[in-house]
Amino acid sequence: MKNRINTLYKWIDDRVHLRDLVEFMGKKYVPIHEHSIWYYFGGVSLFLFIIQVVTGILLLLYYKGSEELAFESIQFIMSKVEFGWLIRSIHSWAANLFVGAAVIHMFSVYFTKAYRKPREITWLTGMFMLFLGMGFGFSGYLLPWNELAFFATKVGTDIPVIGKPIMILMRGGEDVTGATLSRMFGFHVAIFPGLFVLFLSIHLLLVQRQGMSEPIEFEDSPPDGSQRTMPFFPNFLLRDLLLWLLILNVLAVLAVLFPWELGQKADLFASAPVGIKPEWYFLFMFQTLKYIPAQVFFIDGEVLGVLLFGFAGLLWMIVPFWDRKSSAGQQNRLVNYVGIFVVLYILLFTILGYIA
């Protein structure tokens, strides 16, 4: 058996020179320090993304993306298909955990300034993937065609500033209808996954090529052997896999004990239900819109809100380019204060959104 594997390895190695790759993997080390735990969240996000691809493909086998059939097809999946309830619940739960893990990953990279030179492109591709992740959440939310999703999509596609042509492009018409469902379905299962895989490939390639980022303090310490590292292969990878196994178990427990609800089928001529809320990761923005008055000076309140969030998001995304100090290996407290403010703001408005 071992002989056969060796023969196969040699056969491939002769053609594609696997040895270089194996040598490269063997030289990859993960730094060990007090912030090492944050290295795991990128891998966790990746694992949850893989879960989404697998469960998403399974759901595609029964889902029907039309106004008349979408809700019924998910009812069918949840009540008739064996373990359909499990697959759908895992898809919904993993979607939320994915956004959660990606947000933690993003903040940990921000606070450890791992985005600094030379990892600007890794940061940018990561931010694009986070936005795409939110796009996945938003487009996937409509697919069951239930009441909550219908109004969430109405609000989400009526965002001012972006303009009417874009709204019509997203809705497939003037209003949210079955045409919108078809579009969101297309975004969710074809356009977004394609773009995501592109950014993910660049992101992972860069992580392999450049290695793990180390905190600034760690970089400065003298190379006297006091810096501890762990081989990526197999030590770190095995730890990664163990964590992934744990997460899969957590997912299964969540999906079984708290199955995802389907709600009421969307009715185009019903009032918005009481207590309507978007997904938790949009809640802080939703709550802010509630507090901004209709008119601030001469601007519509909602326009102002969207402009502010857009501007803040842009500043956040280009942090590697305005934080020159970190790239030069110096501490930059301003970045920390901005980050702490953003975390507190999001926490406060999310909590307000839940209790209001």
Place this chain on the structure above:
Amino acid sequence: MNDTVATGNDQGKRDFLKYALGGTLLAWVVSVVYPLIAYLKPPKQAEVEVSSVKVGKIVDIPKDSGQIVKFGTKPVILVRKADGELRAFSATCTHLDCTVQFRSDMEVIWCACHNGKYDLNGRNISGPPPRPLEEFRVMVQNDDVIISKNV
């Protein structure tokens, strides 16, 4: 004549080729991209223009209540005040497009999405809505309640 130095004549030929090829490339890109963008734009569908809708008998509409009425493809809210007066407005919130509802406890038209409030004349009185609701005309003919566009 040096190979690397082009005469005026050669330069002219080169420029001509540059613009001809560049122009062709541009035309090619446009002819590929334009159909794609045009495809994404949903076609205008012929909609039956609705000018009035019969809701039902006035005796069936309780006082101090509101209901959503299908007006073509748009929702309209019909409110019957406590004193029996009928009013109708577009049910689409002027803030972010949600469908509003009548709240008898507050005597307002209310939007659940962002807590916007309109009085029973359709005026935005609190919360984020930037404009009043568009009003529709309500008529009662032989006990039938009819909503029509306000022209």
